[in-house]
Amino acid sequence: MMMKLNILLVCFFTALVSTNAFAVGDIEAGKASAAVCAACHGQNGISSNPMWPKLAGQHAYYIEKELHDFRSKKRNDPTMAPMVAGLTDVDIENLAAYFASVPSTVEAASADKIKLGEKIYRAGKVDNGLPACIACHGPNGAGSAPARFPRIGGQHAAYLSKALKDFKAETRNNDHQAMMRDIAGRMNNKEIEAVSSYISGLH
Incomplete structure (x- = not known):
């Protein structure tokens, strides 16, 4: 629960960064x-x-x-x-x-992955403190330029899955304050693939 609160606080305070920067x-x-x-x-x-x-x-x-x-x-x-x-x-x-x-495009989420993917994206997981993706990336995956959170909605599911698995394995470690490594580490591969598919259809 503490980790989830910390993520939300980081999302909130980072959102105060001025676009003038x-x-x-x-x-x-x-x-x-x-x-x-x-x-x-x-x-x-x-x-x-x-x-x-x-x-x-x-x-x-x-x-x-x-x-x-x-x-x-x-x-x-x-x-x-x-x-x-x-x-x-x-x-x-x-x-x-x-x-x-340049305008982007939207993919189509796999029907069999939507239910679990939506649950992870919108609610996270209470049992292990996984925060909802929506907290930083927004309801449609648009992220926030001022808060420096990337747009993920409509991105290829395969790429999103690879990125999350790389963060989970810590072979990618350029995330701010190890935030994504911690988050990805709280998901199993089935959850990663489901949420990646769900995100790919967001717009």
């Missing part, structure tokens, strides 16, 4: 730079491979953060490492601005 990139410059991203992330940031994330519609801050983390090797990925090595801070701002400006 965000850099504003050049959308057109970002669009030109994004041509090299299309091979994996698709035209306009809609990836065709469900193991690669959609970038379209993601909050600019979050894209900036992840690109900086890839560049500094705080987040390790053999595919992304060479792609970000030559990016300047301005390049990153521009790419983030472009992808944030």
Whole structure:
């Protein structure tokens, strides 16, 4: 219960962060730079491979953060490492601005996973203190740019599942105050797959 309260408090107080702290990139410059991203992330940031994330519609801050983390090797990925090595801070701002400006798409949740996925997303689990995803990511998975919580609604279920399993295994550890590692660690794989499917259909 204490962990759930702490998560809610973090969500609340982080939401007070001013949007003035965000850099504003050049959308057109970002669009030109994004041509090299299309091979994996698709035209306009809609990836065709469900193991690669959609970038379209993601909050600019979050894209900036992840690109900086890839560049500094705080987040390790053999595919992304060479792609970000030559990016300047301005390049990153521009790419983030472009992808944030592009409308995303919504997937279809698997019918057999909706019930459990919705329960985890909206209510969490009382027995082990798992907080509801809705507390930080909102009712439709839009997250919050000012609070620096990413948009997850409509994202590929396969990618969401991989991300949660990576946090659970702590092979990904670039989350703020280990929040996602703690949350994912409180879910079993069946719950992770169910909530990932449910989130993919949110909009």
